[in-house]
Amino acid sequence: MALKDKKPVTTGSTVPLKIGEVAKHSGIGIEALRFYERSGLLGRPGRTQSGYRVYDAAVLKRLDFIKRAQVLGFSLSEIKRIIADKEAGKSPCLEVREIVRHRLEELGERLKEMRRYRRELGAALTQWEETGELDGHVCGLIEGTDIEHSNPTPRRLTKRS
Amino acid sequence: MALKDKKPVTTGSTVPLKIGEVAKHSGIGIEALRFYERSGLLGRPGRTQSGYRVYDAAVLKRLDFIKRAQVLGFSLSEIKRIIADKEAGKSPCLEVREIVRHRLEELGERLKEMRRYRRELGAALTQWEETGELDGHVCGLIEGTDIEHSNPTPRRLTKRS
């Protein structure tokens, strides 16, 4: 206690954050942070002698990246690979390129599909908002399978059990 | 490679498909079909006296709808609501409109985000494919948290059991 490394700070920009603070600033939740750590997304943080995690403010950027990537549809394990490659100093993200390119393609396709569908939906929407009726577009897609076919519960004519 | 129309396929007349056939034609898998049924997405099909499910070919359209909706990010329970409303003859999908409109908005936003990010990623990709180096864009997003802060596992200086 005589020597508290509490806040010499100042070195670079390493303001030591405890997990709760990280949670607050990142909006990610303590449990999730630990979960990320377990999952290898964060790289283990420093510890105080008593075992408390101490984070460098930079972790916030990382978390931000993670969130963004997630929103884009990257899975945690992909994100992990991306980060791992980068971290490992492995030449500029060899497989990351793969992942990214791949994602990019998928992205493109989903974009197209979504746009197409959006048009469809949007059209149907306005159309039936005006008419108060829909004729076939969206709900037309549902159409059929008239749910009311079943026999009155013939469930067990045979004697099972 | 249409369905075997061994029977007059006139209005709603049930070309009886057994679950396996439905699975094959829809590409959805027997277990999943039963799961959907349990989840209320399909409305219970007819049964033979022996209890086998008998589907009307129309179910294939429904399944198609489900798949499409899923791809678009609708959850099964939303899809269920949509279908339920339609089925129930409830006036033209009142809440469906809500759902759809809502989705539409979300869709729009995600589209924008995705496009933005795609640009970023794409840019970084080509750039570092040319230079063989990346300088900051994508991987720059990762940046920081230099993983190597930890003390050599100081894990438990205190004695905790």
Add this chain to the structure above:
DNA sequence: CTTGACTCTGTATCCGGCTACAGGGTTTAG
């Protein structure tokens, strides 16, 4: 009749991504 493909129900399992909780230690303000 026998066999093999198919189906039934019910329960268990998986995966991803968290979240909760129990049962402790630590820090700090009063």
Add this chain to the structure above:
DNA sequence: CTAAACCCTGTAGCCGGATACAGAGTCAAG
């Protein structure tokens, strides 16, 4: 000194969306 507010580990649970398997009945061909 004490209590509150943190933090720790470990394990369990949840939700969505399936998937697997066991154990039994059914059906059609040979």
